Amino acid sequence: MMCFSISPGEALSNLKDEDMISAFHLAWFLTANRLRWPSALLVRWGQFALQGAVFGAVIAQLVEGVPHFQIYYVVGLLAIAIYNAGMLAGSELLSDAQYGVEDYFLALPTSRRILYSGRILGAGLMGLLFVGPPALAVLVLAGQWNLPVALYLILLICGISAGLAGIGLAFAAAFRQYEAFLMASSFVDAFVIRLSAALYPLAAMPVLYAAVAVYNPVSHIAWLLQPLFDIASPEVSSLGSVLLIAWIIAALISGDLVFTYRLEGRRR
Amino acid sequence: MLFHPRPSRGIISLIVKAIVEAEALVKRYGNVIALDGVTLSIKEGELFCLLGPNGAGKSTFLLLLCTVLKPTSGKLYMAGYDVTKDSDAVRQLVGIAFQEPKLFWRHTVQEMIDFHIAMCGLGRAGRQRAKEILEILELSSLRHRRGLELSGGQQKRLEIARLLIRQPRIAIFDEPTAGIDIHGKHAVWHAINRLKASGTTVIVATNDVYEAERLADRVGILDKGRLVACDSLPALKALVPRGEVVELALSDGAVHQAQTLLGESEGVLECVMVSNTRLRAYVLHSSHSVPQILERLLRAGIEVHGVKMVEPSLDDVFLHFTGRGVVEPEG
Numbered sequence: 050m051m052c053f054s055i056s057p058g059e060a061l062s063n064l065k066d067e068d069m070i071s072a073f074h075l076a077w078f079l080t081a082n083r084l085r086w087p088s089a090l091l092v093r094w095g096q097f098a099l100q101g102a103v104f105g106a107v108i109a110q111l112v113e114g115v116p117h118f119q120i121y122y123v124v125g126l127l128a129i130a131i132y133n134a135g136m137l138a139g140s141e142l143l144s145d146a147q148y149g150v151e152d153y154f155l156a157l158p159t160s161r162r163i164l165y166s167g168r169i170l171g172a173g174l175m176g177l178l179f180v181g182p183p184a185l186a187v188l189v190l191a192g193q194w195n196l197p198v199a200l201y202l203i204l205l206i207c208g209i210s211a212g213l214a215g216i217g218l219a220f221a222a223a224f225r226q227y228e229a230f231l232m233a234s235s236f237v238d239a240f241v242i243r244l245s246a247a248l249y250p251l252a253a254m255p256v257l258y259a260a261v262a263v264y265n266p267v268s269h270i271a272w273l274l275q276p277l278f279d280i281a282s283p284e285v286s287s288l289g290s291v292l293l294i295a296w297i298i299a300a301l302i303s304g305d306l307v308f309t310y311r312l313e314g315r316r317r
Numbered sequence: 318m319l320f321h322p323r324p325s326r327g328i329i330s331l332i333v334k335a336i337v338e339a340e341a342l343v344k345r346y347g348n349v350i351a352l353d354g355v356t357l358s359i360k361e362g363e364l365f366c367l368l369g370p371n372g373a374g375k376s377t378f379l380l381l382l383c384t385v386l387k388p389t390s391g392k393l394y395m396a397g398y399d400v401t402k403d404s405d406a407v408r409q410l411v412g413i414a415f416q417e418p419k420l421f422w423r424h425t426v427q428e429m430i431d432f433h434i435a436m437c438g439l440g441r442a443g444r445q446r447a448k449e450i451l452e453i454l455e456l457s458s459l460r461h462r463r464g465l466e467l468s469g470g471q472q473k474r475l476e477i478a479r480l481l482i483r484q485p486r487i488a489i490f491d492e493p494t495a496g497i498d499i500h501g502k503h504a505v506w507h508a509i510n511r512l513k514a515s516g517t518t519v520i521v522a523t524n525d526v527y528e529a530e531r532l533a534d535r536v537g538i539l540d541k542g543r544l545v546a547c548d549s550l551p552a553l554k555a556l557v558p559r560g561e562v563v564e565l566a567l568s569d570g571a572v573h574q575a576q577t578l579l580g581e582s583e584g585v586l587e588c589v590m591v592s593n594t595r596l597r598a599y600v601l602h603s604s605h606s607v608p609q610i611l612e613r614l615l616r617a618g619i620e621v622h623g624v625k626m627v628e629p630s631l632d633d634v635f636l637h638f639t640g641r642g643v644v645e646p647e648g
Contacts, residue, residue: 067438070435071438074435074436078424078432082424149419150419155385156385158408158412158437159408159436161404
């Protein structure tokens with residue numbers, strides 16, 4: 050067996066400076082793909098606007114005890130959209146696998162971790178594309194527009210979308226088949242979204258549901274966003290932020306583990 | 318210079334070593350065995366052709382080499398690196414042009430090339446080489462077309478261009494000329510030969526016997542996941558223990574009957590069905606055997622449309638080792 054003077058470990062350490070650049074290239078390439086299809090973006094924004102304007106207005110007439118419930122509701126929709134943008138990274142991965150282009154990525158001279166990082170960053174940009182414009186529009190409509198708040202909002206959207214993308218990628222790498230992923234993620238989404246306090250205050254939820262919702266990442270995303278839209282949120286606490294950060298770290302680590310060690314050896 | 322020669326490693330470069338070593342390599346997809354105990358080695362700098370019909374396991378072997386798949390069992394080393402344990406290091410050495418082009422439909426040709434150059438860390442030299450390769454493969458005028466606007470042949474050439482631009486130490490082509498017109502085939506073969514001349518080890522999987530004969534230093538024949546032969550072309554041809562080859566053109570449906578009939582004839586060593594209308598007979602002395610063959614066939618009512626003597630080729634090597642043609646007879 051022949052041996053070369055550079056060990057794999059050394060070869061990798063030589064590459065590290067370029068690794069993040071590669072991840073950014075991949076993230077931008079994946080995002081550019083979305084930008085080439087503006088009608089899909091417009092449809093998403095349109096659906097959001099319709100849901101917030103029509104359903105939000107109707108439900109606000111029915112709900113008593115929560116001031117400006119339409120804004121509360123729309124901010125909840127934003128929280129759900131951020132979570133969905135993170136999960137979308139998983140379906141994008143499987144869609145790429147189905148069309149064969151994932152094989153191209155897997156054969157590139159980069160580590161699996163760089164591919165994973167690129168997809169995570171891509172999810173952040175995707176979150177920005179999907180949720181950023183509606184979120185800024187809501188900020189204007191709620192009369193809360195100012196530049197620092199807008200920038201903070203954008204940062205939150207990107208960061209949380211990217212952070213939660215680990216869940217989507219872990220699911221995708223674990224299930225490997227598009228249909229299986231859709232079934233599993235729809236099942237999980239159904240609980241995560243409905244058992245969150247994004248669309249209704251925690252105090253209004255039955256005790257059992259509220260006990261679950263308090264640990265739900267979507268609840269914490271909503272609670273983090275609410276003050277930016279001048280919604281008094283009794284649930285906001287530093288513990289909540291810690292919990293959300295813990296969720297993000299857990300999502301990223303589990304995504305990395307499943308993606309790196311399972312995808313590479315996947316059966317086709 | 319299009320393909321830049323690799324720097325010599327002094328006296329070490331004089332010793333030709335194996336850059337690919339597979340030992341009892343197995344790949345299973347569930348209950349299906351795609352590769353069944355393949356053992357082979359490929360020397361640095363050689364052009365190795367993997368020949369086999371569709372479903373023989375060629376693509377699976379190539380995907381293992383470039384770490385897209387992992388072996389079920391066995392060992393596979395690329396330049397001394399274990400593909401399972403050191404896959405990151407292996408990917409630094411290996412590049413592949415896939416059988417089915419892996420393109421992005423909404424990106425332009427130029428964007429796909431730019432992305433490839435960036436991800437492979439090729440820099441300015443890569444951009445310069447890209448210009449030349451796109452010119453050679455007649456893709457320059459298509460730089461602003463999106464993936465979905467390219468024809469099948471253009472997509473295939475773009476897939477090959479990406480590998481040529483990268484110029485890795487080990488370049489893998491999976492059926493590089495499938496779906497490309499004859500003019501394009503010659504351009505691709507020329508580019509592959511120049512890549513080899515620059516010092517790159519080239520591995521080509523094909524089911525085109527002519528392509529293998531034209532390109533290969535050595536040929537490996539893969540059949541149903543097993544490597545049934547592996548050597549240089551002259552050595553493989555020498556292994557075929559036959560005198561002369563007679564090819565008969567028959568009516569559709571008469572080949573099986575003729576094969577049975579001639580298989581029992583004196584002077585006929587072996588009869589192999591090449592297609593639904595072509596039968597190949599291996600005879601000791603054609604001057605004696607051909608009249609006897611024709612007489613037997615005509616007596617049995619089998620219409621013979623043509624007879625020709627052919628030189629033993631790689632096709633015959635394949636027939637010898639597998640008992641059938643590279644392209645499976647229909648039905």
